[in-house]
Amino acid sequence: MDWSVIGYLGLEGLVVGSIYALTALGLALVYGLLRVLHVAHAGVYAVGAYCGWIAFDLSHSLALALAAGAGGAVVLGVFLDAWFYRPLAGKPPLIPLIGSIGLFLAAGDLLRIVFGPYQHSLPAMNATPVVTIAGVGITATQVFVLAGTAVLLLAVYWVSARTRLGLAWRSIAQDREIAAAMGIDIPRHTALAFALASALAGVAGVMVGVYYNQIAPTMGNEPAYKTLAIVVLGGLGNVWGTVAAGLLLGVVESVSGAFAGNYFPPQAVAFLALILVLLFRPQGLFGR
Amino acid sequence: MYYLTLATLLLIYATLALSLNLITGLAGQVTLGHAAFFGIGAYVLAFLIAHGVDFWLALAAAGAAAGATGLALGAISLRLREDFLAIATIAINFVVVALFLYLPFFGGAFGMSDIAGPFGALGTLLSTAVLFLLALALHESVRASDLGLALIALRESEQAAEALGVNVKRFKVTAFSLGTAMAGVAGGLYAAYVGVIHPHDFGFPLSVTLLAMVAIGGMGTLWGPVLGAVVLGGFAQAFAFIHNYQAVLFGLLLALVMRYRPQGLLGRRA
Numbered sequence: 001m002d003w004s005v006i007g008y009l010g011l012e013g014l015v016v017g018s019i020y021a022l023t024a025l026g027l028a029l030v031y032g033l034l035r036v037l038h039v040a041h042a043g044v045y046a047v048g049a050y051c052g053w054i055a056f057d058l059s060h061s062l063a064l065a066l067a068a069g070a071g072g073a074v075v076l077g078v079f080l081d082a083w084f085y086r087p088l089a090g091k092p093p094l095i096p097l098i099g100s101i102g103l104f105l106a107a108g109d110l111l112r113i114v115f116g117p118y119q120h121s122l123p124a125m126n127a128t129p130v131v132t133i134a135g136v137g138i139t140a141t142q143v144f145v146l147a148g149t150a151v152l153l154l155a156v157y158w159v160s161a162r163t164r165l166g167l168a169w170r171s172i173a174q175d176r177e178i179a180a181a182m183g184i185d186i187p188r189h190t191a192l193a194f195a196l197a198s199a200l201a202g203v204a205g206v207m208v209g210v211y212y213n214q215i216a217p218t219m220g221n222e223p224a225y226k227t228l229a230i231v232v233l234g235g236l237g238n239v240w241g242t243v244a245a246g247l248l249l250g251v252v253e254s255v256s257g258a259f260a261g262n263y264f265p266p267q268a269v270a271f272l273a274l275i276l277v278l279l280f281r282p283q284g285l286f287g288r
Numbered sequence: 289m290y291y292l293t294l295a296t297l298l299l300i301y302a303t304l305a306l307s308l309n310l311i312t313g314l315a316g317q318v319t320l321g322h323a324a325f326f327g328i329g330a331y332v333l334a335f336l337i338a339h340g341v342d343f344w345l346a347l348a349a350a351g352a353a354a355g356a357t358g359l360a361l362g363a364i365s366l367r368l369r370e371d372f373l374a375i376a377t378i379a380i381n382f383v384v385v386a387l388f389l390y391l392p393f394f395g396g397a398f399g400m401s402d403i404a405g406p407f408g409a410l411g412t413l414l415s416t417a418v419l420f421l422l423a424l425a426l427h428e429s430v431r432a433s434d435l436g437l438a439l440i441a442l443r444e445s446e447q448a449a450e451a452l453g454v455n456v457k458r459f460k461v462t463a464f465s466l467g468t469a470m471a472g473v474a475g476g477l478y479a480a481y482v483g484v485i486h487p488h489d490f491g492f493p494l495s496v497t498l499l500a501m502v503a504i505g506g507m508g509t510l511w512g513p514v515l516g517a518v519v520l521g522g523f524a525q526a527f528a529f530i531h532n533y534q535a536v537l538f539g540l541l542l543a544l545v546m547r548y549r550p551q552g553l554l555g556r557r558a
Binding site for chain 2: 031035037083084087088091092093094095096097098099100101102103104105106107108109110113225228229232236263264265267268270271272274275278279282284
């Protein structure tokens with residue numbers, strides 16, 4: 001067996017897994033605070049990618065594209081929180097879940113209607129190998145996604161572990177009522193969580209667009225259901241378990257797709273893993 | 289002929305919505321994979337008929353296979369929290385569709401064809417109507433039975449129901465197996481009616497549509513799911529002239545009903 005093939009597949013999987021981790025992380029954060037499955041998050045991700053594409057088309061600046069992707073996603077995410085999720089607090093979780101699926105469908109289809117059903121290219125970077133490690137050539141786009149993800153994850157770690165905002169989030173996740181009684185402004189902190197989650201999704205959307213040099217109205221479809229599997233594997237609401245599960249899934253999909261793709265579709269790996277994990281560890285792979 | 293087809297499809301949708309309502313509306317178990325059981329019924333019937341089994345026997349087997357799978361899922365669901373269950377049922381849906389696609393005797397992406405049912409178009413309409421009436425009767429008898437009262441108690445508060453001596457586990461599992469068996473029979477009739485089935489006829493989007501029928505109509509009510517089936521099933525027909533905007537309208541309808549009338553069109557305010 002040629003180890004560089006494994007290395008190549010593993011690297012490819014790590015890049016895809018980074019995107020999974022960034023999108024699923026926002027879902028876990030929102031779940032921790034609101035106990036709702038924010039399926040429309042995948043729609044926020046796609047809208048972010050389109051905002052980045054428009055900004056890149058106008059300015060030819062990758063930095064502006066990333067900023068526009070994050071900005072557009074934050075506006076949409078915070079709006080959804082204020083208009084949709086906040087008034088439905090206290091309803092059975094099924095209600096926001098169904099509505100959220102509806103919002104996701106509407107978002108993807110609006111992108112198709114406004115910008116056309118075809119993919120658009122986002123040629124911000126060439127996929128040329130820049131370094132070779134152990135026979136595996138690493139492209140500039142891969143470095144971009146991996147380094148970008150690392151920076152964002154460090155930033156999230158810093159916010160959640162070192163700031164009063166992170167402390168407030170943890171207290172709300174642990175006990176909403178007591179947190180409110182302690183004077184924590186829950187609507188404001190929830191809005192901030194939506195802002196952070198959406199910014200990550202928007203940046204992830206732009207990074208995907210740059211990595212594959214394409215965006216499409218259907219780009220949110222796979223993340224929409226896969227991130228759900230990832231947050232459960234990570235132990236619903238457990239942010240770092242979710243990141244680990246996202247990276248792991250990317251690698252497993254990439255490797256198993258190359259070796260067993262004829263016997264089982266790689267798209268179903270996430271759910272097969274989910275069923276197995278729930279049978280033997282109902283609290284999730286990294287749940288407590 | 290057009291109205292015959294439409295009526296048959298709406299009756300199948302209404303039966304599916306009622307069967308899902310047993311599980312989600314009455315027992316409070318959120319399911320986003322109901323299309324998988326519909327598909328299991330359709331594939332089992334198609335497979336058995338291709339191997340020369342009598343239609344009625346095959347139809348019974350379709351219901352039994354779906355119900356048995358539902359029984360297993362119901363047993364697993366006892367161990368899961370509500371949100372886990374919703375996602376686990378999505379997982380079941382994707383894995384079942386993958387099995388239809390990849391198991392060689394199910395015909396792969398081409399699906400199965402030449403599924404010969406014993407009826408003509410009118411006979412199919414009548415048989416789906418009979419199934420729909422059975423579904424109504426089963427739904428009502430479950431709701432009015434001790435079981436149904438227990439299910440409603442369970443939905444309101446699991447702890448309180450348990451404290452009153454309701455056997456929560458048995459009722460959840462019963463709701464799952466009844467609802468999924470009914471979906472399996474509906475799948476069998478559907479397969480015999482259309483004659484050709486594909487894996488993606490039974491995918492996650494159909495599960496979402498079915499749950500949307502129940503939620504938009506009014507969860508836990510008798511006529512809510514039926515109304516939801518007619519509204520959403522007829523939606524595609526009624527809005528065929530603007531089919532470019534169908535998905536966005538469907539999505540917005542879901543979001544707006546959940547936002548401004550969360551109990552559904554026929555549901556009472558909680």
